Amino acid sequence: MGKVGIIGVGQSRFVRAYPGSIREMVFESFKEAIGDAKIAGKDIDATVVCSAPEYDRQRSPAGVLVEYLGLNPQPTFNVETLCSSGTTGIRAAYSLVKSGLHDIVAVLGFQKTSEITAADSQERMGRGADIQWESPFGTTMPAYFAMFARGHMEKYGTTMEDMTRVRIKASTYGVLNEKAMIRKVLTINDFNAPASRLGAIHSSPLRVGDCCKNADGSSCIILANEEKSKAMSEKPVWILGLGSASASVNMAGRETFYSFHSAKEAAKKAYKMAGVQPGDIDVAEVHDGFTIAEIMAYEDLGFARPGDGPGLIASKETYKEGKIPVNVDGGILSKGHPIAATGGSQVRAIVLQLRGESGDFQVKDPALGLVHNVGGAGLYTNVIILGRE
Amino acid sequence: MGKVGIIGVGQSRFVRAYPGSIREMVFESFKEAIGDAKIAGKDIDATVVCSAPEYDRQRSPAGVLVEYLGLNPQPTFNVETLCSSGTTGIRAAYSLVKSGLHDIVAVLGFQKTSEITAADSQERMGRGADIQWESPFGTTMPAYFAMFARGHMEKYGTTMEDMTRVRIKASTYGVLNEKAMIRKVLTINDFNAPASRLGAIHSSPLRVGDCCKNADGSSCIILANEEKSKAMSEKPVWILGLGSASASVNMAGRETFYSFHSAKEAAKKAYKMAGVQPGDIDVAEVHDGFTIAEIMAYEDLGFARPGDGPGLIASKETYKEGKIPVNVDGGILSKGHPIAATGGSQVRAIVLQLRGESGDFQVKDPALGLVHNVGGAGLYTNVIILGRE
């Protein structure tokens, strides 16, 4: 069996409220990816559509999207794992290609979160928890991650200032990313000034500034088998490792509150499949839906030892010039979080890094990249390792 | 690359209103499939969960189900293509196994349609159409299929009596199937008697009796690679062909109203992959959500020439003793339609036929079977060819 390559990537600009329908929003990233791959729609043998369905009134969006994009009669289907839906789609597409069922598969990720209110959005995300035993208590994603923040602080002495550093790093690169929703350089003052909006408590200990914002957006990643990748692309990027894992949805089923077991499991599998170690990774995109999530990701992925995540960012080793640059496109904290479009945006960021096409935030000559995408509060994690060779 | 086998099948009894939660309902088919495969939960490397999400309030059910079934930390995700979600899950699981990512994958299909009213259910199914351009006119799945019924009648002279015959055949076998929701033998009188409920028009020309009923239920299919299939199962059934296709969701994008283009495309691909012809198939399950759908399936699958579908059922060739027995477990019309559980139930029916374990409705010594599962009004179709060798 040959390798599976990525031959085209696209992303819409992530915005607070996209002034169009989902089909029109998805068209933007699709057109960019098709142009990037220098192929035509008819070259695509199948599509995988990634969406967390509660955000839109269109049921079964796959059908509507493939019609709009002119991809009938090729097959399509919808996949979902909450905020990690995008990389779940890429995992599914990888296996469709690797299995020989299809030669070229497009993965379309999107979310239009703007049509519902923020409270309704939290309610829907809350119903991504166990609706029988947890949602009746009024749960939200920020509160779940906050429980992990508190656990990490208790276990390792992590501070709010450590978390602030993650957001400041994100803002450093977000300002450079034309597709990011939030493009403002932040300093510690933005958190500590009296009456600071970002410093206000959201769900203790997390502050407003520790939490990402929902966004509208779409992403498109085009995969191909080895033969077509080599024939069609000058710089194919190869999928070398894929790891995926789950954890109990109910917090009562978790062993600890300072690490995501699903992330450690997924990373272990991805490293094993790729035959590489954490120290081999040159650039990474990790799921920074919350500042604490990036710190835990450093540790769960093996970039830092357990408890050493705060030190890694304090020493700026996850900045562009550091030993392991992380989220140097601004991450979710700056780009915004269009739920099921996020994974594709992360993969696109690494593909562009490996091609040397990241412009202002290009890392020096990376050969191996990693994507870490979490659904729910560690309910699902996907880790993908990409390489130039 | 080796073959992919099915080593375990399970199905809950399909009922109008399951007296429990989705996790409890899925447990029933999971337990049956695990017992059938003679494996333990820990042998399962990943699960694919099939659900049309609007029927339940639990978002992202995959997480809840794998926790309840004790399948953490193995990966899982949700897939959806409306009424064909179940076979989409099997297609995804096939590729996960065939690609080498996993050895053993369980596909869990379920729907608990009883928590919403029939009108709400029609509204949700209507939003499985194009919500921008069609749903505002008040569309329903019965009305869409009715347009195809009228198209078939116009093109080929098909009659309501031809459609009645499909329902009567379904009832003949439904009464024998302990897992079916509707277990009553019907005659032509049930349609033609004055004030007959089944004969009342639902969406012209279709009558109430031409339409399936929603149900609650779950199905579980366990797939394994060739090595594990042979080691673990005495009678593995092999997946020989898989075809999938889409059509425009908007009826304004369809060329004709007497055939499903997606079904013809999916069948063509599945036959090609399996290297067989329609005439080689010994037993089939086709998507008889509506009587006309079974007649069109005969033609789209090549069991009858275009327009000859009514003749095939009139001559009883799709009965158990005929040349191509179809839906001899009662089909969707008798079993009921728990949307995303239906595909798994169809696959289970064919697996049991190929193993010779179908009891009262066992076809004589079949070697090759076929499953045809349609999502929406021909929006998606999956065709799967299964064999003993």
Add this chain to the structure above:
Amino acid sequence: MATLAVDNRFNEFGTMSFTSVTRVNDFIGYLQQGRIMGSRCKKCGISFFPPRADCCHSLDSDMEWFEVKGTGKLLSFSTLRFGPTGFTQGLPYTIAVLDYGDYKIFGRIESSISEAELHIGMEMKTCPHRLTGGHVDYVFQKT
């Protein structure tokens, strides 16, 4: 085509709309003026109904409006005795597809036309239609 952030005119399409914001919201503006419009790709010349903001052939977004004129052939239809939530007041009603050659139109038959008057293949025309509450759609009428 309109790109205002608050242009939610599509809320007014049909008995009950499920879409508020779309880049073809001008369709509603035209419909309120009594004109039924499709869109055409300026590059390919392909005519689309329903109208689109983007061409799926050339992947261009430079589209122009054109008015639906003349008659189309009735391809199929069904009269509903059971409707979804929100539509039960208007029962029975008949949905149908007309074939205009270059494109097809899905919609409803005008409510005064009985099912017995309909047959596949007949020519019909598409006419603007006002509903209560300022909503608009279109209906198929006899020529």
Add this chain to the structure above:
Amino acid sequence: MATLAVDNRFNEFGTMSFTSVTRVNDFIGYLQQGRIMGSRCKKCGISFFPPRADCCHSLDSDMEWFEVKGTGKLLSFSTLRFGPTGFTQGLPYTIAVLDYGDYKIFGRIESSISEAELHIGMEMKTCPHRLTGGHVDYVFQKT
């Protein structure tokens, strides 16, 4: 465990319930009597909270109820200043997990306890709690 078709007692769990029918509906009956119950597999002896109708180890469904007693250790907690639709009236409120050794319990801290009084590792107990409208749940209280 109850299997009546209309046993929808779970509608009454918590501020807002999203589940009506479950085979562990008797949990609500016990809670209304002031008892917080888990379930135990008669075959494996494993104790589950939240209670289940089926054991994921043996795949048996022969379960018995047991009462949650004693105290659990506070594993983590968060006080929400922003709540989802339907929960904003009660803000701020604190969610938490207690570790009872054999099992853990997710719930809310009793509303009179200030955040400053809480620390990870402290022992707390789980107590039945009545809400308006006949709803019931449980809260964690100081020992």
